[in-house]
Structure formats: C-alpha cells, structure tokens
Amino acid sequence: MIESAIACAATLAAFALARALSARAGNPPWASPVLIAALLVAGGLALAGVPIARYSATALPLRWLLGPALVALALVIDANRAALRAQALPVLVAVGGGMMVGVGSAIGLARLLGLDGQLRDAVAVKTLSTPFAVAIMTATGGPVALAAAIAVLTGVIGALLVPPMFDALRITGVAARALGLGTAAHIVGTDWLTRRDPRAGGLSALAMALAGTLAALLLPPAWAWLAR
Amino acid sequence: MRGLVEMAPGVGLCVALALAGDALAAWVRLPVPGAILGLVAYLLWLTLGRGIGWSRRGAGLLIRWIGAMIVPALVGLQAYAAVLAHGALPLAMLLVVTTLLTALATALLYRLAGGRG
Numbered sequence: 001m002i003e004s005a006i007a008c009a010a011t012l013a014a015f016a017l018a019r020a021l022s023a024r025a026g027n028p029p030w031a032s033p034v035l036i037a038a039l040l041v042a043g044g045l046a047l048a049g050v051p052i053a054r055y056s057a058t059a060l061p062l063r064w065l066l067g068p069a070l071v072a073l074a075l076v077i078d079a080n081r082a083a084l085r086a087q088a089l090p091v092l093v094a095v096g097g098g099m100m101v102g103v104g105s106a107i108g109l110a111r112l113l114g115l116d117g118q119l120r121d122a123v124a125v126k127t128l129s130t131p132f133a134v135a136i137m138t139a140t141g142g143p144v145a146l147a148a149a150i151a152v153l154t155g156v157i158g159a160l161l162v163p164p165m166f167d168a169l170r171i172t173g174v175a176a177r178a179l180g181l182g183t184a185a186h187i188v189g190t191d192w193l194t195r196r197d198p199r200a201g202g203l204s205a206l207a208m209a210l211a212g213t214l215a216a217l218l219l220p221p222a223w224a225w226l227a228r
Numbered sequence: 229m230r231g232l233v234e235m236a237p238g239v240g241l242c243v244a245l246a247l248a249g250d251a252l253a254a255w256v257r258l259p260v261p262g263a264i265l266g267l268v269a270y271l272l273w274l275t276l277g278r279g280i281g282w283s284r285r286g287a288g289l290l291i292r293w294i295g296a297m298i299v300p301a302l303v304g305l306q307a308y309a310a311v312l313a314h315g316a317l318p319l320a321m322l323l324v325v326t327t328l329l330t331a332l333a334t335a336l337l338y339r340l341a342g343g344r345g
Contacts, residue, residue, distance in 0.1 A: 011300060012293065012296050014296075015299060016296075019295075033295055035302070037295065037296065037299045038302035045303070052303060055300070055303060059299075060300075062300060063300045065290065065293075066263075066294070066297040066298070067243075067246035067247075067249075067250070067262065067266070068239065068242035068243045068245070068246045068266075068290055069290040070266070071242040071245045071263055071266035071269075071270050071287075071290075072238075072291050072294075074268075074271035074274055075270075075274070075288065076291070077271055078271060078275065081275070089341055090337075090338050090344075091338070091343065094334045094338035094343060095334065097333060097334070097337040098334025098337060099330075101329060101333035101334075102326060102327075105325075105326040105330065106322065106326045109325065109326060110322060113318040115315050115318060116311050116315055119311060119312075123319070123323075126327075130298050131294055131297070131298065134298060134301050135261035135263060139259060139260060144304070145301050145303075145304035145307065146308045146311070148298055148301040148302050148305075152302070154323055154327055157323050161328060162328065162331040165328050165331065165332070166335070171332075173338075173344075174345050175344065176336075176338045177335060180330075180334040180335035181331060183331065183334040184327050185327065207334070213267060213268070216261050216264040217260055217268075223259070
C-alpha cells in the first residue's frame with residue numbers, strides 16, 4: 001500500500017520533471033516527456049536496486065487510471081465538435097481511412113521485412129496515440145511495453161518528418177495537413193502543431209482521438225484474423 | 229483544496245464509466261477495451277450537452293496526466309531489449325515509411341472526400 005503510493009508519486013514527479021525539462025528545451029518533438037520520464041524512473045530504480053517487476057506491480061494504480069483517462073479523451077472529440085460537424089464525411093473518411101492505411105501498411109511491411117512476432121503485433125497499433133495502443137494491446141494480450149514505446153517513437157518520427165513531406169509535396173491545405181499529422185503522429189504531432197497554429201492543432205487532436213477510438217472498437221474483434 | 233473538490237466529480241464520472249465499460253464488455257463478451265465503451269458513452273453524454281459541465285475539470289485533469297500513466301508500461305521495455313536490438317533497422321525503416329504513408333493517405337482521402345482547406 002505504502003509502496004504503491006511511493007511508486008505512483010515518484011512516477012508522477014518524474015513525469016512533471018520530464019515535462020519541465022522538455023519545456024526548457026523548447027518542446028522539440030524528440031524530447032518526449034513520456035520517454036524522459038520512463039528513463040528517469042528506470043534510472044531511479046537501477047540506483048535504488050529495485051527490480052522492474054516490483055515497480056510494475058506497485059505502480060498498478062497509476063496504470064489502472066489509464067482507463068478513466070481514456071474515457072476523458074471524449075472531451076477532445078467534443079471540444080472539436082464544430083469542426084467535425086461542418087465536415088463530418090470528409091473528416092471521418094480521412095481519419096478512418098488513414099488509420100486503416102496506418103494499421104494495414106504496418107502489418108504488411110512487418111511481414112514483408114520478416115519482423116519477429118512480438119514486433120509485428122506491436123507495430124500494428126503504432127499509428128495510435130499511446131493510451132489507445134496500450135488499451136488495445138491489453139485487450140488482445142499483446143506486448144504492451146513494446147507497443148507503447150513504438151507508438152511514442154512513431155509520434156516523434158511523424159512530428160519531425162511529416163510537415164517537411166507535406167511541404168515537399170506541396171500539400172498546403174491546413175485541414176488536410178492537420179488531419180494527416182494527427183492520424184500519423186498522434187499526440188506528438190498534435191503538440192507540435194498546436195504550438196504553431198492552435199486551431200489546426202484542434203483538428204489534429206480530433207484526428208488523433210477519432211483514430212484511436214475507431215481502432216479500439218475495430219481492431220480487437222478483428223485481431224485473430226489480423227495477427228494470423 | 230478547492231481545486232480538488234471541483235475536479236472530483238469529473239474524475240469520479242470517468243472512473244465510473246471506465247468500470248461500467250469493463251463490466252459491460254465482460255458481460256456481453258465484447259473483445260474491446262471496456263474504457264472505449266466508456267469513452268463512447270461520455271461522448272454521447274457530452275453531445276446531448278445537458279448538465280455535464282461539472283465533469284470537464286476532472287476529465288481535463290486526467291488528460292493532463294495521461295502521459296504519467298503510460299510511464300509504467302514503458303519502463304517494462306527492458307524485457308524486449310533483445311527483440312528490439314535484433315530488429316532495430318527494419319523497424320526504423322518500417323516506422324518512417326508507414327508514418328509518412330499514413331499522413332499522406334489521410335490528407336489525400338480528405339481531399340478526395342470533398343474536404344475544404
């Protein structure tokens with residue numbers, strides 16, 4: 001009980017510190033607060049000589065809160081209700097289709113490259129925001145830690161490479177770019193965009209939350225077939 | 229302290245909806261994360277728009293700290309060090325290619341479907 005409280009408090013503190021460090025560096029995509037916090041915690045555990053398994057078991061309450069936090073993400077969709085209502089069909093087609101391209105291309109390419117089975121499972125949810133990726137992996141019994149890390153990495157890669165790609169291909173539409181970035185680079189891309197253009201950031205957040213919700217509803221029932 | 233009191237109802241609502249979603253998914257043997265059912269219920273509730281303003285502050289708090297809730301999962305990554313070391317290069321290639329493809333497909337689909345801007 002006390003050990004749980006310490007583990008959760010330490011994790012929250014590490015995350016707060018990581019967020020401050022990232023802000024200090026000017027919030028570049030590569031300084032992901034989640035990654036920095038995980039490194040801080042792992043380092044702290046190594047110094048204190050606490051086995052990771054023991055930390056995982058004691059930090060369970062914090063992990064459990066991911067469920068309620070996922071519920072709370074409905075706010076993100078609701079906050080951008082006006083944008084969704086104004087262009088419901090194009091937005092749903094783009095985000096739903098883009099999400100499927102993200103999942104399908106990852107599964108296909110993983111097979112083509114002969115990736116290990118656990119990596120294949122993990123990359124299937126790479127395009128989703130990490131909370132959704134973790135929820136789906138938990139529901140399907142997949143490699144949760146691997147999927148979480150790959151999702152974060154995907155966000156970093158997308159935030160760094162997608163905007164230059166759009167520039168190079170002369171894709172200039174603000175909405176098209178925002179939806180593309182939100183679907184491909186979820187929260188990291190959304191954060192990056194929000195700092196430059198808050199309204200476009202809203203669309204990106206909408207894409208991220210919609211893609212995650214659609215995937216969490218569609219992927220687990222189809223998992224046996226997808227992971228074949 | 230007052231902030232905590234203002235946030236409690238929203239946190240409570242999200243916890244209740246997550247638990248209800250888990251229970252419903254288990255009951256009807258739906259193979260989806262229970263929290264997603266909670267998300268859909270909360271979204272419907274917000275869309276109907278009545279008397280839900282009291283939940284926003286607490287739900288916002290959960291969203292602000294969602295990153296911290298992912299940290300325990302990430303710390304477990306060490307268990308996969310061998311898998312990662314072995315597949316690092318193809319994995320990096322896959323992530324770059326599929327991420328660009330996903331963004332491009334989304335933007336093009338938006339235009340094809342008649343989206344403006």
